[in-house]
Amino acid sequence: MKLYIQNMVCLCCKMTVASELKKMDLNYYNLELGEVSLVKPIKKKERTHLKNVLHEYGLELMDDKKAILVEKIVTIIVNMIHNSDEVPPVNFSIFLTNKLNQDYHSLSNLFSKTKGITIEHFIILHKIERVKELIMYDELSLTKISYQLHYSSVAHLSNQFKKITGLTPTFFKNIKNKKRKPLENLQ
Incomplete structure (x- = not known):
């Protein structure tokens, strides 16, 4: 069971x-x-x-079956971004479709209605939290972080990071009290 x-x-x-x-x-x-x-x-x-x-x-x-499906989407995204060193090289929509064996449009609509944000925005929020984590570890350069999380460039990562946090990755790296959010609060 x-x-x-x-x-x-x-x-x-x-x-x-x-x-x-x-x-x-x-x-x-x-x-x-x-x-x-x-x-x-x-x-x-x-x-x-x-x-x-x-x-x-x-x-x-x-x-609820719908809530269970949304939670499966969340779990797949969290595992993919936070618990794996490698983000799948395929598009997230294809990855989710293959993993759940369901039409992405249906998954996307259900997720948006349930969570109040799109799957894409949810993924971005989690990727930015992962970037914060990797910056705090101070083991990888921004170039390696952008590559690991499948950003097209460091500039793309930096623009997205600033759009979400209001800070540049470099500024975030240099502040003393770095703030991260618990994963369950990223919605």
């Missing part, structure tokens, strides 16, 4: 879910960002308890 969990976007979230499932003696065989596969079906009372416990951590157990 699969359960879908909204806002499960990082390793810490996975560890929290695993811990809570263990406390409830619910065995699982697969735990990924946004979903968990249980060994056996969950009882209604257990589901209610799990839903309440996860809610305390900012995680939401989902039932």
